[in-house]
Amino acid sequence: MALILTFLGKSASGSSTVAIATAKKLAASGSRVLLVSQDSTPSFDTLLNIPAQSSPTEIEPNFELVNLKSSQLLSEIWTEFKDLEAKYLKLPTFKSIYEQELGILPGMDEALALNALRKYYQSGIYDVVIYDGGNTFRTLRMFSIPSVLNWYLERFRQIFAESDLGKTLVPFIQPLISTILNTSWTLDDIDKASNNNILHEGNATLKDSSRIAAYLITTEDKAAVAAAKYFWGGAYQVGLSVKGVIVNQSSGLPIDKHFDQLKLFSLPKKVEDNWQPLIEALPDFLDKSHTPLSIDIDVATGQIKIFLPGFEKNQVKLTQSVSELTVEAGDQRRKIYLPDPLVGKAVKSAKFQDNYLVVSL
Template sequence: MTLILTFLGKGGIARTKIAIAAAKLLASQGKRVLLAGHPEPTFQILLGTAIAPDPKEIAPNLQVVQFQASVLLERNWEEVKKLEAQYLRTPIFKEVYGQELVVLPGMDSALALNAIREYDASGKYDVIIYDGTGDASTLRTFGLPESLSWYLRRFRQLFVNSDLGKTITESPLIQPLIGTFFNVNWTADNFAQPTNQANNFLEKGKAALADPNRIAAFLVTTQDPIDVANTRYLWGSAQQVGLSIGGVILVSSEANANLSEEFTPLPVNVVPDTPIGDWQQLIDALPNFAEQALQAPKPIEIDIQSRQVRLFLPGFDKKQVKLTQYGPEVTVEAGDQRRNISLPPSLSGRAITGAKFQNGYLIISF
């Protein structure tokens, strides 16, 4: 089972240095490690070698790869064309070539997540370390399975129940016309099959995100009050996408530096701000990532017996949290993140009877 590890918080060199040091540490322990980053100069300068869009071994048990969005888009486009050919008699995209596609905003996140998924599924690595942007963009990347899952299940059912959906899937007059365009007889079952496959794919991603054995993040900060405030904000935002935070890495030259009060109950590990190339001091100060990840507070807990949902939202106060229930699910807003909570059958459809914000937890009763 592969552990996917990422770091949030302090931008620039500090966070990337910690990602590289973590990769070196885990590789030295005999784990097969893939270190993935974006095509930015810092990543390659710190490693002291050129990074390619395909994994390259730079030390025993350690490979590095660059998530170049244009290359990933080109490769995925070929898969899109193959999928289209399965359903359309005359494919539309066959004359559009991946080499001419331009990466649009947001595509890079989805492409990076899919690349991580593929490397994870390959079974070649024990640990994948993703050196992303370390901000809200990284959180949205890891939150994509849950976000897309909500859109899929909500809009799929709306379409099936609509007059247009019923006409397409049931009308005997429309079926012959559809048959001239599609390679399949487009019934309700045919419509459900591809969406069910996509939903199963997204459910696997959600399950991985909910398991700290599979995906975890660590916060990186300095003692600067602004860095601390931003890192606490990211901590709470990470809980909104369901990402487990295993601990805090405090970069400081002061041996007695302490931020335990600001990040309770997370463990805080102090690491030195070492010069570029001096890896051993940094490596020796790093925590046991897998062990700390398992002890992380759960982002969400659902207690069916007491009819309660508990969300851990550190870094936010009561005024920054908004709770609504318009549809069959409960929506929680905190900061710039919105989460739709899919309730178990015993709670689904029940109205909220009460809510309180206590010790960093939003406690919702039904």
């Protein structure tokens, strides 16, 4: 089973440098590594002295690099899309539209990147896939796509399926979703989600730090520290496991009070092309130890504690349905399924203190 690694931090905190050092470290230890970049700037070209290509290219033994180009990814998937349309619709409408004529819709970059990442992850070629998106907000949006899509499918499934448009498109949409997101779900599956835990299992995959894990990147700059803490909370909101904090260009000043639940790793400043000091200071990324829990549910007392570092009280909103809680914080919405003994119980109180939202049912 491959591991996906990503790094979350403020722009200019050095995530690309750390990603490259990580790839070098893991490749030298024998892991087959693919470093996936979605950075449109020439930062990787400069750091590696090698232009990043749109297909995986070997940089060193066991170390390959690829730069995702949205236009090319769209071109690849558009062919699959038109084939599906022709198969399931009597009068396909997109057959005369070519990918060169299409623009990239807002949010499509993340969806295309997620699909590419999935294919590399499942290819069996690599032991570790490192994703450096160049922008942490985009990275978090990318990892939130499955849960957001699930939310909309749950809410609007029945309305869509009963409409004339839905009856026409459902046979086409189901295999399309299967192609893009590698899932065999049908609309009936979503109806049964509360019984067979389909959505729960999807969230569990993202939370499994042996399969997908993130590390925060910061410098000792106060703004960078605050941003890393905010992204820590954002990662938890999309269900992404955070395993530690990497302080880039560290001078040894203490910042651990901000991240007291996480392991802290200090990296020296990179000098010219000497990567070894950084490599030696990096964590053991293959460590199987558990990550800190972001949710603690005590069924006996009916209390739920949700860890939301980096957010203020006025940024947090809580809503409830019969079997779930929805927590909105920052730009993310997180669904929390209630265990059976708590289903149907109303929220008695909710307070936000010391980075925790404490809910009593």
